[in-house]
Amino acid sequence: DGGITQSPKYLFRKEGQNVTLSCEQNLNHDAMYWYRQDPGQGLRLIYYSQIVNDFQKGDIAEGYSVSREKKESFPLTVTSAQKNPTAFYLCASSPNNQPQHFGDGTRLSIL
């Protein structure tokens, strides 16, 4: 089945710890995105990548980092510099000039 796979579904972070969220797609989409969703709020863009080995900051990139070494993969690292990391993280991908499709998210909580 073609789709976007995010793992894990639930993740817990300790103080001072970096954690990495996985996003893999087999849709052959060029562009990939990471969003953060807080309760009752819309999606806010963290980072996006339109081609391999290139990515741009979104509206709320501070405290996050990404890499795009393969077309299929766009992992997000939540660093210890992100002081309020508890949220629902969504990965999306899209072909050129077509709407984005989303994975089922990772819920990150603080221990």
Place this chain on the structure above:
Amino acid sequence: QKEVEQDPGPLSVPEGAIVSLNCTYSNSAFQYFMWYRQYSRKGPELLMYTYSSGNKEDGRFTAQVDKSSKYISLFIRDSQPSDSATYLCAMSAYNAGNMLTFGGGTRLMVKP
């Protein structure tokens, strides 16, 4: 003022009702408009996509764009309990896949 406004609800309707969900926006450059449905603890699912003004119908769903009023709507006919979800509007000026601005979502509850 947010760039895209959406009533958070919840909107509660009886099964079989016609549902109207709406977004207003301030950026006149927006020309790509999308509606996503999000079930609890799941990712958003694309429902409708329209470019520029006009109507688009797909089964029980109709998307309507009025650029002169900066207003978009999603109509759901014969609503079902399975339609209970949060509905997010999204829009972009440049590209259907890029630089999307999302509304905060409207929570819909359809009661049997």
